[in-house]
Each structure stands twice: as structure tokens, then as C-alpha cells.
Amino acid sequence: xxxxxxxxxxxxxxxxxxxxxxxxxxxxxxxxxxxxxxxxxxxxxxxxxxxxxxxxxxxxxxxxxxxxxxxxxxxxxxxxxxxxxxxxxxxxxxxxxxxxxxxxxxxxxxxxxxxxxxxxxxxxxxxxxxxxxxxxxxxxxxxxxxxxxxxxxxxxxxxxxxxxxxxxxxxxxxxxxxxxxxxxxxxxxxxxxxxxxxxxxxxxxxxxxxxxxxxxxxxxxxxxxxxxxxxxxxxxxx
Amino acid sequence: xxxxxxxxxxxxxxxxxxxxxxxxxxxxxxxxxxxxxxxxxxxxxxxxxxxxxxxxxxxxxxxxxxxxxxxxxxxxxxxxxxxxxxxxxxxxxxxxxxxxxxxxxxxxxxxxxxxxxxxxxxxxxxxxxxxxxxxxxxxxxxxxxxxxxxxxxxxxxxxxxxxxxxxxxxxxxxxxxxxxxxxxxxxxxxxxxxxxxxxxxxxxxxxxxxxxxxxxxxxxxxxxxxxxxxxxxxxxxxxxxxxxxxxxxxxxxxxxxxxxxxxxxxxxxxxxxxxxxxxxxxxxxxxxxxxxxxxxxxxxxxxxxxxxxxxxxxxxxxxxxxxxxxxxxxxxxxxxxxxxxxxxxxxxxxxxxxxxxxxxxxxxxxxxxxxxxxxxxxxxxxxxxxxxxxxxxx
Ligand SMILES: Nc1ncnc2c1ncn2[C@@H]1O[C@H](COP(=O)(O)OP(=O)(O)OP(=O)(O)O)[C@@H](O)[C@H]1O
Ligand SMILES: [Mg+2]
Numbered sequence: 193x194x195x196x197x198x199x200x201x202x203x204x205x206x207x208x209x210x211x212x213x214x215x216x217x218x219x220x221x222x223x224x225x226x227x228x229x230x231x232x233x234x235x236x237x238x239x240x241x242x243x244x245x246x247x248x249x250x251x252x253x254x255x256x257x258x259x260x261x262x263x264x265x266x267x268x269x270x271x272x273x274x275x276x277x278x279x280x281x282x283x284x285x286x287x288x289x290x291x292x293x294x295x296x297x298x299x300x301x302x303x304x305x306x307x308x309x310x311x312x313x314x315x316x317x318x319x320x321x322x323x324x325x326x327x328x329x330x331x332x333x334x335x336x337x338x339x340x341x342x343x344x345x346x347x348x349x350x351x352x353x354x355x356x357x358x359x360x361x362x363x364x365x366x367x368x369x370x371x372x373x374x375x376x377x378x379x380x381x382x383x384x385x386x387x388x389x390x391x392x393x394x395x396x397x398x399x400x401x402x403x404x405x406x407x408x409x410x411x412x413x414x415x416x417x418x419x420x421x422x423x424x425x426x427x428x429x430x
Numbered sequence: 431x432x433x434x435x436x437x438x439x440x441x442x443x444x445x446x447x448x449x450x451x452x453x454x455x456x457x458x459x460x461x462x463x464x465x466x467x468x469x470x471x472x473x474x475x476x477x478x479x480x481x482x483x484x485x486x487x488x489x490x491x492x493x494x495x496x497x498x499x500x501x502x503x504x505x506x507x508x509x510x511x512x513x514x515x516x517x518x519x520x521x522x523x524x525x526x527x528x529x530x531x532x533x534x535x536x537x538x539x540x541x542x543x544x545x546x547x548x549x550x551x552x553x554x555x556x557x558x559x560x561x562x563x564x565x566x567x568x569x570x571x572x573x574x575x576x577x578x579x580x581x582x583x584x585x586x587x588x589x590x591x592x593x594x595x596x597x598x599x600x601x602x603x604x605x606x607x608x609x610x611x612x613x614x615x616x617x618x619x620x621x622x623x624x625x626x627x628x629x630x631x632x633x634x635x636x637x638x639x640x641x642x643x644x645x646x647x648x649x650x651x652x653x654x655x656x657x658x659x660x661x662x663x664x665x666x667x668x669x670x671x672x673x674x675x676x677x678x679x680x681x682x683x684x685x686x687x688x689x690x691x692x693x694x695x696x697x698x699x700x701x702x703x704x705x706x707x708x709x710x711x712x713x714x715x716x717x718x719x720x721x722x723x724x725x726x727x728x729x730x731x732x733x734x735x736x737x738x739x740x741x742x743x744x745x746x747x748x749x750x751x752x753x754x755x756x757x758x759x760x761x762x763x764x765x766x767x768x769x770x771x772x773x774x775x776x777x778x779x780x781x782x783x784x785x786x787x788x789x790x791x792x793x794x795x796x797x798x799x800x801x802x803x804x805x806x807x808x809x810x811x812x813x814x815x816x817x818x819x820x821x822x823x824x
Contacts (some may be wrong), residue, residue, distance in 0.1 A: 245702055265705035281703040283696050287453050293689070294696050297708045324453050346708065 194257035196221045196381055197242065197273075197350055202251035204234075204241050211237040213405040214251065219350060224372065224382040226392040226413065229402035230425070235385040236278045238402070239352045242383075243275040244268040270298060274348030274380075278355060280339040284328025288319055291327050291338055295345030305345075312341035315371055332359040336368070340375075350381040357388050369395050393417040450765070451686045461683045468765070469675065472772050476519075477512050480780045484508075487784075494788045503787055509656040511783040512776070517667035517736075519775020520674030524729035525752030526759065526767035527681065528591075528722035534698035534762045535718045536599070538607070541614040544749020545621035546591050546723050550583035550730025551740050552625055555638045557582045558735075562641035572647045576669055576735075583731035584724035591723025592716050600712070626742040639739045648735070666736035673732050677725065678768065684721070685764060694718055698762070747797070751778075754804040760814030769815060774800055 197219040204212040211234050219225045227235050240246045242253055244265040252261045260268050269275070283291050292312060296305045313320040316337040322330065330338060336356060343351055353372065357365040369391050376382050376395075386392035393399055393413045401409035401422060409416065416422050452460050481504075488500035525547050532540045540546075557579050561567050567575070598617050602610045629636040642648045651662035685691040696704040697714040705711050733748060734740045755774040759766025781796040807814060 243706060245706070265702070266708045266710050269706055269708040275706050277703060277706065281700055281706075283699045283703070285699055286692070286695060290453075290692055290695075294692060294704070294707050294709070297693070342707070 194254065195219060196256060197383065198254040198257075199238070199242070200252050200254070202238075202241055202248045202253065204237050204246055204248045206237075206246070211405055212241065212248070215402070215405070215407055217400055217407065217410075219381060219383050222376075222379070222381055223398065224376050224384060224396045226384045226386055226389075226396040226399045227402060228386060228389040228392060228399060228422075232404075233402040234405040235402055236354055237405075239275060239277075239354050239383070239385060242268075242352060243273055245275075245277075269346065269348075272349035274343035274346055274351040276339045276343045276351065276353050276356060278358075280332075280335045282327035282330065282335045282338055282342075284326065286327055287324050288327060288330070288338055289323040291342050292319075292345050295342035298346060308345050308347065312344060315344075315374070316341060333361065333364050336360060340368075340371070344375065344380070348380060350383060351375065352383045352385075354385045355387060356384070357386065357391070365391065389422070390417070393422075451682065453686075457687075461687055462679065465679055465682045466675075469678070469768065469772075472769050473516055473519075473776075476773050476776045477515070480515075480776055481508065481512075484780060484784060498787050500784070500787055504784065506659060507783040509654075509659055509661045511779045513661065513663055513667060514782075515776030515779030516772070517670040517674075517775075518779060519772035520678075521670055521729045521733055521736075521771075522748070522752045522755045522775045523768045523771025524674055524677065524725045524732075525748060526756035526771045527764065528726040529753055529756040530759075530761055530764060530767045531694075531718050531722040531725075533756070534764075535694065535701075535715050536603075537762075538599070538610055539614070539753070539761075540591075540594075540599075540719075540722070541611065542594055542598075542617040542621065543591075543722070543726055544745035544752075545618045546587045546594070546745075547726040547730045547733075547749060547752075548740075548742060548745030549590055549621060549625060550587040550727030551734040551744055552629070552638065552730075552742070553586040553727065554579045554583045554731030554734045555640055555740060558640055558642075559638075567641065567645060572645075576673070579735070580673055580728050580731045583727040585727070587727025587730065588720040588724035591719040591726070595716060595719040600715075622742045622745075629742065637739055637741055638734075640734055640737075642735070642738060664736070666732070670732045670736060673728060677728055681721070681725070681764070690714075690717065750804075751797075751800055754800060754807075756814075757812075758803060758807050758814055760816040763814065763816050766814050766816040773815075774803070777803075 195218040199215050199217040202212050202215045215238060227238060229235050237246065241248050244263055247262055252259050254260065255271055255273065260271065283294065286294065292309055293305065296308060299305050318334060319337055319341060322334065327338060340356060356368050360368060365388065372382060372384065373395050384392055384396060393416055396413040399411065399413045399416045400407050452464055484504050485501065488504055492500060494500055528543045529539060532538065561570060594617055598613045599610050602613055626636045629638060648665055651664055654661050654663050685695065693709050693714050694717065696709060697711055701711055751774055752771065755770035756767050758773060759770025778796055778800060781799055782793050785791045785793055785795060
């Protein structure tokens with residue numbers, strides 16, 4: 193059976209900058225896969241390429257064996273790929289509720305929308321208190337919660353998370369990783385980009401290490417977490 | 431991400447209340463009472479301010495000419511100026527909305543909008559002329575006739591705006607910002623000349639007179655006594671106000687009360703993220719052009735009925751004034767367009783009513799003052815009156 197998500201020899205450019213130099217990557221149904229690497233390695237670019245925000249110059253992206261390369265982001269999203277972009281990208285002048293409703297853009301059934309919203313409030317009770325507040329006035333952590341909830345509103349088959357722990361207080365970081373595990377346990381496949389490599393490898397089954405646009409290492413998460421090079425470079429150990 | 435920066439402003443709370451539509455409350459409050467209240471507050475506020483300013487000038491310069499007591503003239507003119515200011519102001523607001531909505535989604539000034547307005551005006555004329563040529567204008571119910579004309583103009587201008595975006599702007603979406611601007615100016619000239627050529631072929635004349643002669647309901651002024659002063663109100667003023675209020679209510683409902691409106695707002699705040707949310711960004715942009723164009727078209731028809739005679743060149747001045755209104759209110763801000771339009775319309779009416787009493791000045795200098803506002807706002811408060819929000823892409 194084909195992997196749920198597969199990248200084959202993907203090359204992505206920004207003008208003359210060669211950001212991805214032949215990335216191969218696979219995410220199977222039900223997995224948590226993490227993508228780690230230092231700043232500028234191309235992690236966000238990988239996610240952006242999957243969701244169609246940037247087009248690869250070469251190579252292909254497949255969803256369950258179907259070539260989705262070059263499709264528009266809204267069409268890719270409609271196939272079941274949810275993307276929580278880097279920097280949260282909350283709609284600042286829409287309320288929390290409106291942001292969530294936008295997340296459920298493809299859902300016509302009001303009852304279903306409310307059901308999913310309830311689910312979001314269960315995961316993040318703090319959002320419930322702030323339904324009428326404008327997204328731009330939320331704190332950074334609250335915006336992150338909203339960004340994740342907004343992506344879940346479309347009930348994606350696979351969710352791409354770009355540094356969900358960024359800017360969060362340490363106690364909230366643990367909470368976010370717990371939530372990612374819960375989302376995954378409920379049946380959503382996860383591709384997780386993280387600076388916090390240790391935590392990411394702890395909840396993931398498999399991991400990829402990206403360096404200047406190339407996958408330099410890929411393995412089971414528990415092996416990577418003990419790998420000499422990973423420990424040194426990404427887990428900050430000596 | 432878009433950041434919002436707040437300038438220190440003692441009236442910030444009040445401005446916030448009047449400039450951002452409520453997100454809670456009943457349907458009636460959100461979509462009928464609040465917007466009407468907002469319009470009333472703007473009108474009363476602007477009228478009060480300008481009235482005070484006029485009397486202040488009359489106090490400083492009591493006799494601008496021999497035998498002229500300025501204060502007395504103002505007493506006499508005041509109700510007329512206010513009524514004319516409201517009706518013209520609403521028309522400017524409607525045109526300004528076209529600039530502001532498009533700016534909202536594309537961060538681009540659609541300089542062809544004044545010609546979209548002009549086309550609305552010409553289509554309105556064509557419809558009315560045809561009804562008249564069929565000898566049927568007496569039989570038509572006035573309300574039905576006005577609604578038919580306005581809706582036709584809205585449809586024509588809305589579709590035209592969509593077409594212009596598709597042909598002249600979309601291919602340039604990733605070009606440097608100046609390029610679509612130049613394209614817009616090209617479209618502007620193109621439309622003017624196409625309309626001129628068409629009407630010249632069709633009617634041998636491009637001065638188009640709305641056939642209003644036999645329609646008493648449209649031409650006979652309605653005398654209204656306010657405080658012992660009789661003011662003659664043009665029926666077209668009333669039509670303009672009613673038409674504007676109805677369409678503005680509809681727009682407010684669309685933008686703040688419907689799913690599509692929410693989509694348009696999402697696209698205007700963050701286009702690429704809106705795409706990630708499955709929103710078809712290009713469709714939303716087309717929709718925005720349609721609505722903005724339709725408003726321009728409605729304004730064009732109302733303006734044409736009021737002015738009587740129009741030409742293919744009729745769009746330019748109202749277009750620039752409405753653009754001034756949009757900038758004054760805060761471009762990209764829908765409420766700002768309403769406020770800016772009413773301010774410019776009212777200011778113009780006050781100037782028209784009083785400038786003639788000053789030696790060497792006259793109504794023909796009204797525009798200097800209006801355009802001075804454009805320059806002053808652009809220099810000192812480019813965000814406009816309601817634009818404490820300086821949208822910047824981060
Ligand atoms: N819009 C852009 N224009 C030009 N270059 C870009 C653009 N976006 C990213 N890049 C470049 O592409 C490379 C990969 O960037 P990317 O954002 O994917 O890195 P990242 O791994 O997500 O880094 P970080 O951990 O800092 O988020 C970098 O060298 C970056 O400078
Ligand atoms: Mg990144």
C-alpha cells in the first residue's frame with residue numbers, strides 16, 4: 193500500500209535559492225513523523241511544498257499514491273491535508289469563533305461545525321472563554337492553540353505542524369505535545385516540524401533530519417534520539 | 431502576519447465602537463440598528479462640526495461682501511446644505527467602497543473604478559432611455575423603475591469589474607506594485623473611449639440626457655418646511671439616500687453576517703493562509719470586485735438620475751473625490767468609506783452653499799478644498815481617520 197504522504201526527489205527554489213535539494217520523505221497512515229533540522233534547513237519549505245504554497249521545480253508529492261504536485265493550496269487542503277503554518281497566521285481581525293469557522297470552510301452542516309468547535313474547546317478550554325475576542329489580540333500561546341484548532345476544524349487526514357511549541361512557556365510546551373499525541377490517537381496522521389527535537393522525537397515514531405535542503409538521516413525516533421550526531425547537533429549535548 | 435498598531439488616541443474607545451461592527455448581539459441589532467445608528471452618528475457629527483465651523487467663519491468674517499451678512503446666509507442655506515450633503519455624501523461612500531474593498535483584498539488602488547462608476551451611469555441611462563423610447567415611462571411604477579435601473583447598473587458594473595480584474599490585473603498579480611496601477615490607468619482610458627465611441631455610433635452624441643422630462647415624480651421638488659424655512663428637496667436626493675442606505679445595509683450584512691463575507695475578510699487579512707483553509711482565493715477576489723463594481727454601478731445610476739446629463743468623462747471627478755473619501759476614512763476600512771464619503775459630500779455641500787458669498791471665490795473652487803484634504807491626509811495621516819490600524823505585512 194502506498195504511504196499516506198510521500199515526497200520523491202523534491203527540489204524547491206526561492207528565486208535562485210535552492211531550498212530543497214532532492215528531499216525524499218514518507219509518512220504512513222496513523223504515524224507521528226518528525227522533521228528536525230537547524231534554522232534554514234528547509235523544514236518549513238518542505239511543509240509549504242506539500243501544501244502547495246510553494247511549487248517544487250522538480251520531483252513530486254503524492255497523497256495515497258495520487259500526484260498532487262502543482263495543485264493549488266485550496267485543492268490540496270480539500271484532499272485532507274491540514275497545515276498549521278509557521279508563525280501561526282491567525283486572521284487578526286476575525287474573532288476566535290470566526291477563525292474556527294474559516295477552518296471548517298468546507299463543512300456545510302452547522303451541527304457538525306459546532307461539534308468540531310466543542311472538540312476544539314475540549315482540547316483548549318481557554319479558547320472557549322475567548323470566542324468573541326479578535327484573533328490578533330490573543331497571546332502568542334493562545335494563537336498557537338487557535339492555529340492548531342483551526343486546522344483540526346477541517347478534520348484533516350494528515351496535519352502538518354510547523355513548530356507548534358514556538359514561543360510557548362515550558363509548561364505549555366508539554367501540554368502541546370500531549371495534545372499532539374491525543375490528536376494522533378484520534379486518528380489524524382501528524383508530520384511535525386520542531387526545534388524542540390527531544391520532545392518531538394519522544395512522541396514520534398519516526399524522524400527525518402534535514403540539513404541545508406537534504407535529508408541526512410532518517411530512522412525510528414528511539415534510534416535517532418540516541419544517535420551520536422543528533423545528540424550533539426540537535427539535542428545540544430556534548 | 432498582519433500587525434495592528436494603535437496610535438494614542440483619547441477617543442480610541444469611541445472610535446473603536448463606531449468603527450468596528452459588533453460581533454455579538456441579535457440579528458436586528460447587528461445588521462439593522464447598529465449600522466443605521468452608525469450612519470446617524472456620522473451624519474449628525476459631521477453636520478454639527480461643519481455648522482459650527484461655518485458660524486465660526488461667519489463670526490470672524492461677518493461681512494465678506496458689502497450688504498452680505500454671512501450668518502444670515504448660513505441660516506437660510508443650512509437645511510439645504512445638510513440635505514444635499516447627505517445625499518451626495520452617500521454616493522461618494524458607495525463609490526469609495528469599491529476602492530476600499532478591492533484595496534482590502536489586493537492592497538492595490540483600482541484606478542479604473544471611476545470608469546466602472548461611469549459605465550453604471552451610462553447603463554442606467556440606456557435602460558431609462560429604452561423605457562422612454564418604448565413610450566412606457568409613464569406606465570412604470572416609479573419604485574419599480576428606479577430599482578430596475580439601479581439593479582441593471584449594478585449588474586453591468588459588477589460584471590465589468592470582474593472582467594477587468596481577470597484580464598488586466600490577475601496576470602500581473604506577482605508583478606511589481608506599480609505595474610497593475612499602470613494597467614488600471616490604461617483600462618480607465620480604454621473604457622472612456624469605448625463608451626464614447628459606442629454612444630457616438632449608437633446615438634450620434636455622447637452627451638447623454640436621462641429622459642426625466644415627463645416624470646413629475648423625478649423632477650418636481652418636494653417642499654419641506656424646517657424651522658420656518660422652506661427647503662426644496664429634489665426627489666433624486668431622496669432616491670440617492672434610500673438607495674445608498676439599503677445597499678449599505680446589504681453590504682454590512684454580507685461582510686459581517688455571511689460565510690462568504692467571512693471568506694472575503696479572511697482573504698483580505700491573509701491571502702495565503704486563506705488558501706490553506708480551502709478558500710478559493712481567486713473566487714473571493716472576483717466576488718470582491720463584483721461587489722465593489724456593483725456599488726460603483728449603483729452610485730453611477732443614482733448620480734446620473736440626479737445630474738440629468740452625463741458623458742463618458744463623468745467618472746473622473748466623483749472617482750477622485752470618492753478615492754479621497756476612502757483615504758480620509760482609512761483605505762481598506764469599510765466603515766471608513768462611509769465616514770469619509772459623508773464627510774467629503776457634506777463639506778462639498780457647505781462649500782457650495784457658502785463660497786459664493788466671498789469675493790473672488792465661488793462654487794467652482796470647491797474642489798480645491800476637497801483635494802487639499804486628500805493631500806493633507808496622505809501626508810499627515812495616511813492611515814485615515816479610522817485607520818489607527820496600519821496594516822503591514824510582517
Ligand atoms: N520566501 C523566501 N524567499 C527566499 N528565500 C527563502 C524564503 N523562504 C525561505 N527561504 C530560504 O530557504 C531556506 C529554507 O527556509 P525554511 O524556512 O524552510 O527553513 P526552516 O528549516 O523552516 O528554518 P527555521 O527553523 O528557521 O524555521 C532558508 O535558507 C531561507 O532563507
Ligand atoms: Mg521554519
